[in-house]
Amino acid sequence: MNILVTGGAGFIGSNFVRHLLAAHPEHSIVNLDKLTYAGNLENLTDVEHLPGYTFIRGDICDRDLIGSLDFDAIVHFAAESHVDRSILDSSPFLQTNVIGTATLLEAARERCCRMLHVSTDEVYGSLPQGLFTEASLISPNSPYAASKASSDLLVRAYHETYGMDLLITRCSNNYGPYQFPEKLIPLVISHALQGKTIPVYGDGQNVRDWIHVADHNRAVDLVFHHAKAGDVYNIGARNEQKNIDIIKTLLAVIAKKTGRDREGLFRLITFVKDRPGHDRRYAIDPAKIETDLSWKPEIPFDQGLSDTVAWYLENRSWWERVISGAYLEYYRLQYGERFGG
Ligand code: NAD
Ligand code: TYD
Numbered sequence: 054m055n056i057l058v059t060g061g062a063g064f065i066g067s068n069f070v071r072h073l074l075a076a077h078p079e080h081s082i083v084n085l086d087k088l089t090y091a092g093n094l095e096n097l098t099d100v101e102h103l104p105g106y107t108f109i110r111g112d113i114c115d116r117d118l119i120g121s122l123d124f125d126a127i128v129h130f131a132a133e134s135h136v137d138r139s140i141l142d143s144s145p146f147l148q149t150n151v152i153g154t155a156t157l158l159e160a161a162r163e164r165c166c167r168m169l170h171v172s173t174d175e176v177y178g179s180l181p182q183g184l185f186t187e188a189s190l191i192s193p194n195s196p197y198a199a200s201k202a203s204s205d206l207l208v209r210a211y212h213e214t215y216g217m218d219l220l221i222t223r224c225s226n227n228y229g230p231y232q233f234p235e236k237l238i239p240l241v242i243s244h245a246l247q248g249k250t251i252p253v254y255g256d257g258q259n260v261r262d263w264i265h266v267a268d269h270n271r272a273v274d275l276v277f278h279h280a281k282a283g284d285v286y287n288i289g290a291r292n293e294q295k296n297i298d299i300i301k302t303l304l305a306v307i308a309k310k311t312g313r314d315r316e317g318l319f320r321l322i323t324f325v326k327d328r329p330g331h332d333r334r335y336a337i338d339p340a341k342i343e344t345d346l347s348w349k350p351e352i353p354f355d356q357g358l359s360d361t362v363a364w365y366l367e368n369r370s371w372w373e374r375v376i377s378g379a380y381l382e383y384y385r386l387q388y389g390e391r392f393g394g
Contacts, residue, residue: 057124060131062086067096081105113153143196150200184338229266255327257297265352289337290350
């Protein structure tokens with residue numbers, strides 16, 4: 054199969070490309086990515102030479118471009134993904150997450166092909182108690198979450214209206230290698246290593262349900278290969294954590310791995326004004342994917358966090374080039390001429 058992966062130069066998408074090339078050498082991949090600030094081809098330097106892999110720089114809103122590509126199925130990761138940015142300006146979120154998804158749905162309709170839409174637990178909003186199931190009310194609270202909810206509803210409508218072979222996955226907060234250092238875990242690690250203050254929104258008691266990106270991608274793989282048309286699957290590792298607890302754990306791990314003064318690192322913690330509309334708690338019920346597809350997370354949180362700190366320590370030049378903006382040059386130098394810039 055020739056699979057169109059959108060957003061394959063981002064955090065989860067690049068980990069998925071690497072996973073798919075290793076786990077399914079029978080498939081080939083066309084990675085379509087616009088290379089926004091979040092797209093980084095340096096995430097893929099170890100696999101970009103493989104014969105089953107092609108990169109195309111382009112926008113998922115570009116119907117003609119998508120129509121010209123050769124593929125039999127779509128796994129759709131491309132999105133504007135950061136809540137704080139959506140609060141500052143929602144327009145790129147509406148354009149990419151809503152219009153872009155609609156454009157891909159039209160392309161899938163033309164070819165009668167399977168499309169898996171990667172979504173988020175944030176579409177369900179904030180949860181005082183209990184767990185999000187696939188039947189929970191869609192009740193988004195940020196412009197990001199509302200744009201993802203809108204795209205989920207379009208996917209649902211295209212399945213109902215046209216009988217298309219469409220799937221939705223809704224995953225909880227991911228962490229792991231190649232995550233852009235604007236998200237909580239890589240932000241804490243990179244700030245701690247630079248001696249910069251660590252901003253904690255509000256009282257730090259907000260709860261997120263964390264999963265390693267490799268466990269998420271194994272679930273996406275299973276859903277893509279085995280779910281039936283119209284299925285929706287929640288993905289989560291039953292791992293609720295308060296923000297402040299994660300920050301303290303990360304700082305303790307960094308102190309241990311680097312020999313830095315633990316109390317000195319803890320003094321970087323700075324409580325700041327809360328994010329507007331800040332969801333208090335997310336928690337996923339993954340029972341459906343566990344039962345239907347025998348999926349289970351394999352990476353315990355302590356291990357995953359420790360490995361992630363080790364990765365950011367070993368790959369300091371990766372995140373320093375992201376922070377300085379130097380990574381944006383990589384595409385032009387490596388691909389600019391070959392792919393038309
Ligand atoms: P990311 O921001 O790291 O990567 C997004 C990628 O999409 C980038 O490579 C970017 O260049 C590309 N992109 C953006 N607009 C595009 C466009 N118009 N056309 C083509 N490419 C475009 O995001 P991520 O954290 O890897 O998230 C991937 C997907 O998973 C998103 O759909 C997100 O909603 C979902 N998700 C993320 C998390 C999480 O914790 N990060 C959790 C659940 C679901
Ligand atoms: P984030 O990584 O932005 O993911 P999301 O908003 O999609 O859950 O944030 C995770 C949690 O950490 C969220 O409750 C907001 C909080 N947070 C901070 O306290 N400080 C920060 O600097 C960031 C980026 C997030």
